Amino acid sequence: MIIKNNNKSYGKLLIDLSYDGGAEQYPESGSVIYSQGDRADSIYFIHDGEIRISTVSAHGKEAVVAILRAGDFFGEGCLAGQEVRIATAAALTDSSIVRVERATIVRVLQENRAAAGAFTSHLLARNIRMEADLIDQLFNSSERRLARLLLLLANFGKEGAPQPIIGEISQETLAEMIGSTRSRVARFMNKFKRLGFISDNGRIEVHNSLLSVVLRDNLHDLAITDEDDAPSPQG
Structure with missing residues (x-):
């Protein structure tokens, strides 16, 4: 939050x-x-x-x-x-x-x-x-929850463009915040970077295009590979 x-x-x-x-x-x-x-x-x-x-x-x-x-x-x-x-x-x-x-x-x-x-x-x-x-925790996938959290951390929707995320927030902390596992968060973060939704040069920068993950009903439209979408016992 x-x-x-x-x-x-x-x-x-x-x-x-x-x-x-x-x-x-x-x-x-x-x-x-x-x-x-x-x-x-x-x-x-x-x-x-x-x-x-x-x-x-x-x-x-x-x-x-x-x-x-x-x-x-x-x-x-x-x-x-x-x-x-x-x-x-x-x-x-x-x-x-x-x-x-x-x-x-x-x-x-x-x-x-x-x-x-x-x-x-x-x-x-x-x-x-x-x-x-x-509501997000109950009804959305862990991938969509992560995208929403990153947008919130970057002040999306406030005045000006999204800002780099301040502070060292580990993937483990992100996983705790969305109720998922570190391995799944790492996979989603790598996919977001590959698709150009975020960049990470020492500080995570979130781009407006990440909003598409939150808004789209069909996440497979975002070029998810078999490896990205592999089933997991948690998350």
């Missing part, structure tokens, strides 16, 4: 919180901000960088829940009575974030109607995206 917020009121809320009880932090790439099971007593706003949210099941299987960017927030479960963190947040790139205590954000939202409205709009946008992600 990737969400980008350009709401000016929301941006002002971030700035206000930076000077009103917020503590700025600068986690380096790979550092853990909080871990699953930690006490949930604050919310975080991202000024710059990318944050990876992941969770581990009782059986030890890890799943990437979201990759968040500047303008996003995380840890909001504490506002709904969550006592402990149900996921781990770690910096995917060097980042700048603001940590705000639960009592502070509650007070700001109660006193500032514009900020409360912007915050609520952002929550609704996130819920809509989560619903779309669930």
